[in-house]
Amino acid sequence: MLSYRHAYHAGNIADLLKHSVLLALLDHMRSKDKGFKYIDTHSGAGAYSLRSEFSEKTAEWQRGIGRHLGSNAQHPLLDKLLSAVQTTDTGVVYPGSPRLAASALRRQDSGACYELHSTDAKLLANNLRSQAAIKLYQSDGLAGLLSQLPTPTRRALVLIDPSYELKTDYQEIPKTVHKALSKMENAVIAIWYPVVDRDLSDAMVKALTAGLSQRVDCFELGERADSEGYGMTSSGMLVINSPWDLAQSMSTLLPELAAQHSLDGEPHYRCDNLVAR
Numbered sequence: 001m002l003s004y005r006h007a008y009h010a011g012n013i014a015d016l017l018k019h020s021v022l023l024a025l026l027d028h029m030r031s032k033d034k035g036f037k038y039i040d041t042h043s044g045a046g047a048y049s050l051r052s053e054f055s056e057k058t059a060e061w062q063r064g065i066g067r068h069l070g071s072n073a074q075h076p077l078l079d080k081l082l083s084a085v086q087t088t089d090t091g092v093v094y095p096g097s098p099r100l101a102a103s104a105l106r107r108q109d110s111g112a113c114y115e116l117h118s119t120d121a122k123l124l125a126n127n128l129r130s131q132a133a134i135k136l137y138q139s140d141g142l143a144g145l146l147s148q149l150p151t152p153t154r155r156a157l158v159l160i161d162p163s164y165e166l167k168t169d170y171q172e173i174p175k176t177v178h179k180a181l182s183k184m185e186n187a188v189i190a191i192w193y194p195v196v197d198r199d200l201s202d203a204m205v206k207a208l209t210a211g212l213s214q215r216v217d218c219f220e221l222g223e224r225a226d227s228e229g230y231g232m233t234s235s236g237m238l239v240i241n242s243p244w245d246l247a248q249s250m251s252t253l254l255p256e257l258a259a260q261h262s263l264d265g266e267p268h269y270r271c272d273n274l275v276a277r
């Protein structure tokens with residue numbers, strides 16, 4: 001039984017990292033005319049009102065996107081994310097990964113979004129209702145990913161963004177990613193992970209990169225130094241088949257964000273090339 005609802009966390013600092021990287025990867029895929037398929041294994045609801053009872057309960061977005069709303073002179077990736085946030089008379093709507101992807105898809109591109117939670121699957125269908133190029137599935141995203149590969153045009157962008165409610169995710173995700181790469185070695189795959197237990201996240205990053213010859217970059221951003229007392233102190237995005245210019249872009253964005261979001265006065269970020277190509 002899944003209990004995680006992304007509505008509690010939408011627009012927080014983890015989303016800033018995840019969605020900045022996603023926007024950069026979508027730009028990269030669009031830099032060639034040939035169509036690509038976007039595969040979102042854990043899609044969530046697609047869009048989130050920041051005035052909902054969920055958002056109000058945690059107020060996480062206020063320490064995330066809330067710090068940037070209404071400001072200008074931002075990094076281009078943050079500017080792009082801010083322009084995808086909809087502000088209306090009735091409130092602010094923060095875009096989830098499927099909506100960010102939907103706005104970037106061209107006529108030649110397509111998408112497949114997986115969401116298991118019945119409430120969020122319905123919300124996703126509603127939030128993406130005019131997006132005929134994106135097929136929605138209320139089924140397991142990791143199995144779904146393997147069924148989609150290789151994609152017809154041999155170009156794919158994959159986002160794997162689980163809630164890590166099941167501790168087995170830490171083992172299942174590396175296994176699935178290696179199977180996915182054996183079906184399509186050039187797939188661009190971005191995996192989000194929380195840093196709650198540093199040993200656990202490091203072990204997953206190690207398992208993900210083991211034996212890979214594709215370029216792998218690792219980005220992290222957090223509000224605090226690693227600690228056993230604070231729950232999630234930071235989070236990361238591991239990118240396989242990472243475009244060469246992504247690290248360059250993140251190396252200017254992350255120090256800026258880390259300085260703005262630090263709660264302990266020590267900016268926390270990581271921008272590492274783990275496998276060179």
Ligand SMILES: C[S@@+](CC[C@H](N)C(=O)[O-])C[C@H]1O[C@@H](n2cnc3c(N)ncnc32)[C@H](O)[C@@H]1O
Nearest residue numbers: 006042043044096097115116117140141161163
């Ligand atoms: C962190 S949220 C996704 C947020 C979304 N990617 C975004 O950036 O806007 C994770 C979602 O995965 C869903 N989920 C959990 N296990 C799943 C599975 N095996 N297959 C598909 N969806 C799953 C949860 O219900 C939850 O909505």
